[in-house]
Amino acid sequence: xxxxxxxxxxxxxxxxxxxxxxxxxxxxxxxxxxxxxxxxxxxxxxxxxxxxxxxxxxxxxxxxxxxxxxxxxxxxxxxxxxxxxxxxxxxxxxxxxxxxxxxxxxxxxxxxxxxxxxxxxxxxxxxxxxxxxxxxxxxxxxxxxxxxxxxxxxxxxxxxxxxxxxxxxxxxxxxxxxxxxxxxxxxxxxxxxxxxxxxxxxxxxxxxxxxxxxxxxxxxxxxxxxxxxxxxxxxxxxxxxxxxxxxxxxxxxxxxxxxxxxxxxxxxxxxxxxxxxxxxxxxxxxx
Amino acid sequence: xxxxxxxxxxxxxxxxxxxxxxxxxxxxxxxxxxxxxxxxxxxxxxxxxxxxxxxxxxxxxxxxxxxxxxxxxxxxxxxxxxxxxxxxxxxxxxxxxxxxxxxxxxxxxxxxxxxxxxxxxxxxxxxxxxxxxxxxxxxxxxxxxxxxxxxxxxxxxxxxxxxxxxxxxxxxxxxxxxxxxxxxxxxxxxxxxxxxxxxxxxxxxxxxxxxxxxxxxxxxxxxxxxxxxxxxxxxxxxxxxxxxxxxxxxxxxxxxxxxxxxxxxxxxxxxxxxxxxxxxxxxxxxxxxxxxxxxxxxxxxxxxxxxxx
Numbered sequence: 271x272x273x274x275x276x277x278x279x280x281x282x283x284x285x286x287x288x289x290x291x292x293x294x295x296x297x298x299x300x301x302x303x304x305x306x307x308x309x310x311x312x313x314x315x316x317x318x319x320x321x322x323x324x325x326x327x328x329x330x331x332x333x334x335x336x337x338x339x340x341x342x343x344x345x346x347x348x349x350x351x352x353x354x355x356x357x358x359x360x361x362x363x364x365x366x367x368x369x370x371x372x373x374x375x376x377x378x379x380x381x382x383x384x385x386x387x388x389x390x391x392x393x394x395x396x397x398x399x400x401x402x403x404x405x406x407x408x409x410x411x412x413x414x415x416x417x418x419x420x421x422x423x424x425x426x427x428x429x430x431x432x433x434x435x436x437x438x439x440x441x442x443x444x445x446x447x448x449x450x451x452x453x454x455x456x457x458x459x460x461x462x463x464x465x466x467x468x469x470x471x472x473x474x475x476x477x478x479x480x481x482x483x484x485x486x487x488x489x490x491x492x493x494x495x496x497x498x499x500x501x502x503x504x505x506x507x508x509x510x511x512x513x514x515x516x517x518x519x520x521x522x523x524x525x526x527x528x529x530x531x532x533x534x535x536x537x538x539x540x541x542x543x544x545x546x547x548x549x550x551x552x553x554x555x556x557x
Numbered sequence: 558x559x560x561x562x563x564x565x566x567x568x569x570x571x572x573x574x575x576x577x578x579x580x581x582x583x584x585x586x587x588x589x590x591x592x593x594x595x596x597x598x599x600x601x602x603x604x605x606x607x608x609x610x611x612x613x614x615x616x617x618x619x620x621x622x623x624x625x626x627x628x629x630x631x632x633x634x635x636x637x638x639x640x641x642x643x644x645x646x647x648x649x650x651x652x653x654x655x656x657x658x659x660x661x662x663x664x665x666x667x668x669x670x671x672x673x674x675x676x677x678x679x680x681x682x683x684x685x686x687x688x689x690x691x692x693x694x695x696x697x698x699x700x701x702x703x704x705x706x707x708x709x710x711x712x713x714x715x716x717x718x719x720x721x722x723x724x725x726x727x728x729x730x731x732x733x734x735x736x737x738x739x740x741x742x743x744x745x746x747x748x749x750x751x752x753x754x755x756x757x758x759x760x761x762x763x764x765x766x767x768x769x770x771x772x773x774x775x776x777x778x779x780x781x782x783x784x785x786x787x788x789x790x791x792x793x794x795x796x797x798x799x800x801x802x803x804x805x806x807x808x809x810x811x812x813x814x815x816x817x818x819x820x821x822x823x824x825x826x827x828x829x830x831x832x833x834x835x836x837x838x839x840x841x842x843x844x845x846x847x848x849x850x851x852x853x854x855x856x857x858x859x860x861x862x863x864x865x866x
Contacts, residue, residue: 325706532686
């Protein structure tokens with residue numbers, strides 16, 4: 271740093287003045303193509319969304335109307351299947367939380383050596399695609415000794431597997447941000463048991479992390495198709511697909527609903543995580 | 558930062574273990590510590606490891622459960638299977654490279670292109686939504702965009718006065734599906750590349766310029782070598798992302814495009830291959846390719862992590 275300061279400073283001043291000019295030039299030039307790329311990106315984002323909305327309004331010939339939405343919401347099966355999806359989402363979130371939070375906490379506290387193993391497991395949905403996992407599950411649990419086909423266990427298990435990457439990532443990031451050990455010790459020295467520690471100390475401190483995991487899991491499960499369709503359970507995803515094969519316009523109305531769900535979930539994540547540091551991009555598995 | 562957390566101090570350890578004094582020997586304590594993670598690993602074994610293992614074992618079994626290589630050979634030589642893999646691999650390659658290039662340019666434009674600050678928040682939020690907006694609704698969105706009665710199709714037909722379907726043009730092929738996949742591919746690239754681009758330190762550029770380097774030199778010798786692991790790693794991730802997709806393709810074109818996932822889905826719904834072993838071998842091939850992708854991605858991430866500390 272302090273080598274030949276005098277000469278260095280002179281050179282720095284010279285280069286700095288030159289650099290400033292060249293930077294201004296590149297910035298101006300850069301802006302043009304940066305805007306072009308950005309506009310292309312925005313078009314790619316919005317044209318399909320706008321088209322979907324426009325399409326959903328065209329059910330009645332010659333004018334725009336919400337007829338497709340009326341038809342979509344007038345179908346009693348919509349409520350039936352959508353309700354089931356809500357149920358699956360709730361169970362998945364509960365199971366995923368019960369599985370991930372204590373495990374991640376325990377690994378942070380006692381078994382840091384196991385962290386890579388846990389992380390590896392949570393990344394498995396990227397290695398085993400949903401359709402392949404369903405295939406394996408049906409073959410394995412379709413006949414004795416353990417028969418689970420026909421019970422919702424496989425569906426929930428599949429959804430929990432899908433939720434693992436972001437649930438773990440969110441909780442892991444949350445745990446890093448707090449001093450798990452000190453909090454645990456403080457609770458223990460006040461006479462708290464493990465249940466109390468998890469429920470009253472760790473959970474509240476992980477609120478933001480857990481909520482972002484929960485909302486993302488919710489968004490994924492609500493639109494999920496592969497598991498529900500191939501395991502033959504009623505859900506919003508297969509319902510949409512079925513309607514898509516039967517009707518025009520209504521499927522697009524349902525797509526708008528589904529998009530609003532995703533948008534709402536991500537929006538809620540951003541809202542609860544506002545100001546919280548270390549929030550990472552949430553990356554989902556393949557669908 | 559987290560050094561104090563990780564460092565096992567003896568007093569802290571003893572306090573932590575003091576909950577049941579004198580009951581457990583150190584060895585049994587260690588065993589008990591593992592009980593805490595047992596539910597997670599039992600779940601992983603039951604619903605991830607065993608199904609994958611069963612696919613592996615059954616790939617090498619004939620109808621009478623005897624050991625055989627026939628399924629594997631059939632997959633490697635059967636024309637339909639090779640075509641399915643070709644279709645899956647090409648759509649993954651097209652959308653991984655396309656998504657990587659466009660996603661990188663977009664991330665670059667927003668992070669380093671001198672755009673207003675608000676644009677960045679907007680773009681990352683939207684990328685978060687778009688990368689999760691996959692499956693059935695995405696397929697319908699694109700049918701409404703560029704299907705036979707889609708908005709863009711109608712705009713082209715009325716404004717340019719051409720019937721684009723006259724020459725047998727269809728969007729229900731690999732290229733059409735690629736455009737659909739790109740919708741969740743390039744936002745993923747944006748999400749992962751944005752932090753990597755943030756990691757490019759201003760000092761590096763200044764150092765390069767002080768040494769007389771041009772923008773070309775800077776990119777060729779500094780920025781690109783640093784970004785390369787992230788770029789390659791994310792491209793591999795995008796590849797795997799497209800390779801495993803099923804719902805989007807199924808809702809978009811039914812079983813019109815014979816992707817591997819579509820064939821496996823059909824095999825689940827009814828034994829269309831008339832041989833369970835073949836389905837297992839197909840699935841095994843997918844797992845192997847995906848595992849290779851993950852391996853490539855993880856090793857690239859390790860290299861990339863060197864510069865993001």
